[in-house]
Amino acid sequence: MSLRNMGIAMENSSTARHRAPALDRVLSPVHRWVWRNTERRVQKLLRFSETEIGGGRDILRAAEVTSDPLLRRLYMLHAVDEHRHGTLFRRRASALLRATSSAGARTFRADWLSPAGHGLDELNVANESDDTMLAFLHVAEKSAAARFTIYRDVLHSDPATQAIFEEILHDEMFHMNYTLSQLVRVSPDRHRWQLWRARLTRLWKAYLRLATALAGVIGTMILTIQYFVVLPLFAFLAKRAERREKTGWHPVAAGRNPSEY
Ligand SMILES: [Fe+2]
Ligand SMILES: [Fe+2]
Numbered sequence: 562m563s564l565r566n567m568g569i570a571m572e573n574s575s576t577a578r579h580r581a582p583a584l585d586r587v588l589s590p591v592h593r594w595v596w597r598n599t600e601r602r603v604q605k606l607l608r609f610s611e612t613e614i615g616g617g618r619d620i621l622r623a624a625e626v627t628s629d630p631l632l633r634r635l636y637m638l639h640a641v642d643e644h645r646h647g648t649l650f651r652r653r654a655s656a657l658l659r660a661t662s663s664a665g666a667r668t669f670r671a672d673w674l675s676p677a678g679h680g681l682d683e684l685n686v687a688n689e690s691d692d693t694m695l696a697f698l699h700v701a702e703k704s705a706a707a708r709f710t711i712y713r714d715v716l717h718s719d720p721a722t723q724a725i726f727e728e729i730l731h732d733e734m735f736h737m738n739y740t741l742s743q744l745v746r747v748s749p750d751r752h753r754w755q756l757w758r759a760r761l762t763r764l765w766k767a768y769l770r771l772a773t774a775l776a777g778v779i780g781t782m783i784l785t786i787q788y789f790v791v792l793p794l795f796a797f798l799a800k801r802a803e804r805r806e807k808t809g810w811h812p813v814a815a816g817r818n819p820s821e822y
Contacts, residue, residue, distance in 0.1 A: 581711035593715040599661050602722065606654035610647045616701075617643030622686045623694055629747065632691060635739055639698075642732045649725050656721070692748035696755035699740035700763055706733040 585592070596602055617640045624636035684697060713726035744752045 581714060582707050585707060585711040589711060589715055592711050596712065596715055597718065599657060602719070603654045603657045603661070606650045606657070606722070610650035610654065612647075613643045613650060614647030616684075617641070617647065619684045619686055620698075623689070626686060627691055627694075629691055632695075632743060632747075635743065639736055639739075642736065646729045646732065649729065653722055653725050692744060692751065692755050693759070695740045695744035695747065696752070696759040697762075699737060699744060699756065700759040702733055702737040702740055704763075706730060706737050709733055 580586070581589075596605070620636050620643060621640040624633045624640060627633050627636065684701075686694070689697065709726050709730045713723055713730060716723035716726065744755065748755055
């Protein structure tokens with residue numbers, strides 16, 4: 562019996578039944594707008610491809626370091642899936658690029674509106690134990706499944722890309738389910754705490770990313786205000802002081818700069 566069919570929490574794996582979270586459903590017009598533009602779709606698919614392939618590499622590393630034989634096999638399977646997802650995204654991006662004549666055009670990517678699903682790039686495999694690794698993966702895969710569900714739902718205008726999300730979503734749900742069932746197996750008493758810890762860590766990293774982006778925006782605004790408001794004021798004062806200066810040589814007051822000689 563294969564790992565996928567040995568009852569590793571596959572009971573919820575019907576992607577058709579899977580619904581996007583309420584917030585994403587409310588924001589579906591925004592997601593539809595983000596995905597409507599072909600150049601932006603190409604850029605997003607290429608970005609997703611990098612994320613999936615990078616995530617696959619990390620999970621392969623996790624397969625090397627774990628001492629649990631079942632986890633090693635599941636991680637290997639998982640890594641192959643992620644690499645395949647990356648390849649599917651890249652192939653679709655290439656096909657769209659060939660079909661469009663405006664290749665290379667710069668488009669607003671709106672990554673913060675429609676991020677890649679996993680966030681596996683935040684993973685530091687060497688610092689993770691089996692239970693923290695599984696908790697991290699479960700939270701990341703759940704997020705990926707939610708993201709890919711809404712992307713699949715809004716991509717009616719591009720059935721080929723929609724079919725890829727549908728196919729990948731099936732795997733992401735398997736990843737989401739096996740990581741949870743394995744977490745319960747390896748950490749029966751502390752799995753809930755590990756899940757909360759992974760969620761809070763993810764939330765904290767999201768906050769740090771947002772704060773960094775916000776700091777960049779505020780820094781740009783302050784420098785722009787300095788350039789257009791404060792600097793002209795200094796230039797005006799300097800010019801006014803210059804106009805008050807007498808031109809040419811003129812005698813210095815006797816008390817100023819007294820000479821010893
Ligand atoms: Fe994936
Ligand atoms: Fe995945």
